[in-house]
Amino acid sequence: MDTLEQPNLTRDAVLLPDTGEPGFGVYVHWPFCAAKCPYCDFNSHVRHQPVDQERFTAAFLKEMASMRQLSGPKTVTSVFLGGGTPSLMNPSTVSAILDGVAKHWHMPDGIEITMEANPSSVEAERFRGYRAAGVNRVSLGVQALNDRDLKFLGRLHDVADALKAIRLARDIFPRMSFDLIYARPNQTVGEWERELREAISYAVDHLSLYQLTIEEGTPFFGLHKAGKLIVPDDDQSALLYEATQEITASAGMPAYEVSNHARPGAESRHNLTYWRYGDYAGIGPGAHGRLTRGSAKIATATERKPETWLDLVERDGHGVLDQEQLGYDEQADELLLMGLRLTEGVDLARWQQLSGRDPDPKREEFLLEHGFIERIGNSRLRCTPSGMLVLDSVVADLAC
Known part of the structure; x- marks a missing residue:
């Protein structure tokens, strides 16, 4: 097992404490990936030509202005840059987006600002630029700690890339998390327990541990329907889940949500906003939002296709296709x-x-x-x- 030195958690600005309130988050969706994973049903797209980041940045800022009109004045408690693969963005793009959030809403110092990232070595080199832009928490899509399963899951990195990215993230960001997918084909409880203990040895204060699900419309769905991909049955999945809870709890990282585990105080503030049913502005292609105005809560959803969303924003100031008042x-x-x-x-x-x-x-x-x-x-x-x-x-x- 390749253990990592424990980080210095006292350095850098301390994040504001969790008040227990739902809060108000801003979610920005970067829809582009270097490759589409066969299990993924997220709104992510592969483009073989460089993305015009300046044009997309201008559109993000324009849609923010429209969302600010819907939300009214708010104090932001978290920002989340999700995707897709946000770590394909230039640091200057991230900086401009965060400046836009601060322009349109009140954005206190010390709030959680998270970016999702993939552990390829090229993207990891951008980490210092993201930190300088204001990102103070990174969430890495590691997904597995053996090269065989990383290949099966369609990931572009190997375990060496993942450990390099984890080291760099621990060194640069005040907080970090990484994801693993379990209940993979033929995975035994013993194999998962060993992999999970290894992951905990690398983690700082947070892990996201998801069971593999077969989503309609993905390549895995077709393979599963054809009987070529067999996932653990309900009983085996339950055993894997129970082992997950026992091991993380004994390591001081109990579940605070079905699939998320953290040391006390290190829970994801942004995701807590969702689960506590707080408000959040969803910006970018395929983003969803929940915004309260007076006694009404409005659900928003934007156009999913990036280029169509871009045209709509440039024409109308936003890419919202659905705006529903929830009873x-x-x-x-x-x-x-x-x-x-x-x-x-x-x-x-x-x-x-x-x-x-x-x-x-x-x-x-x-x-x-x-x-x-x-x-x-x-x-x-x-x-x-x-x-x-x-x-x-x-x-x-x-x-x-």
């Missing part, structure tokens, strides 16, 4: 769907205020008796570890 019942369902993913659970008073009712006592009693949910005092409701395994069913029962 209270819809908001209550979304609050439940997002909040039950968290180990802190759902604020019952907020859910009751939106839904206008208490949870159905018979359904709640059934879920309590079977150990799928539990009350935290009188104010919160959360899934138990057993409930997390059947989360969709628990949400469906409570939302009825």
